[in-house]
Amino acid sequence: MNGVLVSAILLLALATVSVRRRSVAIAAVGLQSLLLGAGALTLVSGRSSGYLVASAVLAVKGVVAPALLYALMRQTREPRLVIAAHGPLVRLALTTAAALLGAVLTPSLGLADRHVERAAVALLVIGIMIVVLRRPALHQLLGLLVAENGLSLLAVSVPGGLSYVVELGALLDLVLVATVAGAFVHRIHLEFGTGDTEQLRGLRD
Amino acid sequence: MTELARILVPLAVGLPAAGALLIAFSRSARLCDNVARGAGVLAAAAGLALAAVALAGDGPASGHWYVVDGAGGLLLGVTAGVGLVSVLVSPGYLRSAGRSWVSSAAAHRLYYVALLAFWSALAACALAANLAVAWLIVEATTAASALLVTFSGSRGALEAGWKYLVLTTLGLSVALLGIIVLAVSQAKLGHHGLHALDWRAIHSAAPLLPRHTALFAFVLIVVGLASKVGWAPVHNWLPDAHSEAPAPVSAMLSAALLPSVVLVAWRARTALGAGLGAEAGSTVFIGFGLISILVAVPFLWKRLPWKRLLAYSSLEHMGVIALGIGFGTPLAVAGVVLHIAGHALAKALGFYASLPLLRGDRRLGHVAPSGVAAGSPLTASAMAVSLISLAGLPPSPLFISELLILLGGVAAGDVAVVVVAALALALGFLGLVHVLIEGVLGEPGAPRHAAGAHAPTHGGGQRTLALSVGLAAAGLIALAVCGVALPGSALIGGLMRGVG
Incomplete structure (x- = not known):
């Protein structure tokens, strides 16, 4: 996959960990999914139909998911800014360090393009870091999508393509999980008056 | 067949x-x-x-x-x-x-x-005959079970459901990374498409895979699945989800979901075995097993709400099962089979017992029971049968299964692990016996602490509960008898040749 495209996908993931506004974060993840879809399309010619499936999968993630998340965001307005545990620069620095560490420490996965391997692992790590560092529930949901995009980047780069059954099955699972997570975000707002997951710390032993 | x-x-x-x-x-x-x-x-x-x-x-x-x-x-x-x-x-x-x-x-x-x-x-x-399909199914259980965990809509249930959804989804992403690594390796060997990830196809190709690739994929898959099994240290969701879910769902989560995911990890180990080397696969399972038991045992000594106590007991027992798979000897595998069945029966009974318990006193969702027998002998008898079995008190089948697993560990030469596990299990046993004496059979405490002392069941509910306790006790004894005959049986012979 084109190096510029992969870099843009990574930068958009890093933007998601640092931006304050939920709408900007949704747009960043949506654009990331679209770029990933475009990248998958460039791999289609003369290759397995699995790539076409992957592109369709990513288009759904790039258009439908962000639209639904935007609607969810409109229904769950925050009464005040959710105070972050760490500032944007600290979050960015921590995430970049973790992603670099993950990418460097990961042994060769066997793909022809080592950069794609490293970018995919970095995206997975960034997704995990978004969940760890961001307190709003909607941001944590976006973290899951970023991690999933890392796996999609790797999947479309498998020689001969990953089976379309796995691609479509993973999409269905993602849609199910995101739908349930969206419903939870809505419910958390109703119950707590905010999407701040710091409120979800009542269960202790 | x-x-x-x-x-x-x-x-x-x-x-x-x-x-x-x-x-x-x-x-x-x-x-x-x-x-x-x-x-x-x-x-x-x-x-x-x-x-x-x-x-x-x-x-x-x-x-x-x-x-x-x-x-x-x-x-x-x-x-x-x-x-x-x-x-x-x-x-x-x-x-x-x-x-x-x-x-x-x-x-x-x-x-x-x-x-x-x-x-x-x-x-x-x-x-499922295929690793990727098994992963898809495990991931699919997340959405349905998360909805069930949050069913009550309480703040605690929302917290538990959110944690469960996020942590297990992230964990399964790591497992999928391992599966893709395996798919890349299979593609390089000329095996493409979905069926390249069939258990049999992986088993056939395992000796040809580069060892570091097989090991890396295996570790990612098992670590990812561990988050869904609830093996420590990636178990944070487990006590919350089991305690906040409706009791019939908690029974399904503990008795069926956790061992089903363990089975996928077990099949991955068997399929990749030839590519991993003798020690590597065992070490990962033994590590998760031992850590899970050691993390769980201190909580079995705490005065916890009934369902939360059962959740930590699940952590302990999934650790025991992991140890058995890690040891991998015929005795240990016989122990694993018996442990899965015995744990399911005893744990399900424990969670079902929480239905009349919580109906009688809703506070018991948040505080430890005390002197339940004084107010509700039938509920107490269900709790006692469950606790005695889970503690591994003879003639519980879990006593026999733990003994088989530990003997299997000795046969595998992992004596130090067996000693540590045996000590931890003994402490866990004492913790649960303490709960049995204080929480179930003991005198009700002061009113504020006497939660459960008046948890009556009525009419048809009493008959159903009595029947359930009788059937469960008979089933547990039958399992213990069968368990003695398991080592050397055709079933264990088949499992030693490989699961999947």
């Missing part, structure tokens, strides 16, 4: 799914109850019949998408048994549940659709 399996496999998976579909279009709560009962009975009959075929058969039967072997049969039987009882006790739970996060009209529908879909996915998981 193959012909019978071909008929029963779609029924075992399809009947609960069909029941969920029917309930989605059912209007009244009573109709939902009745359809769920009917679907549950039929699905359990199919699941138990297939389990009997698998456990009695002389070898695995397989089709394009499924494999019916001893390990899968065991999990099918557990899922069918626990699924049926969970469906049958659900109307009682729903009548007394109080609130839900959806409207009361939709609550019955949502509950049963999610429960039966969850059941269907668990049955499919036990039968």
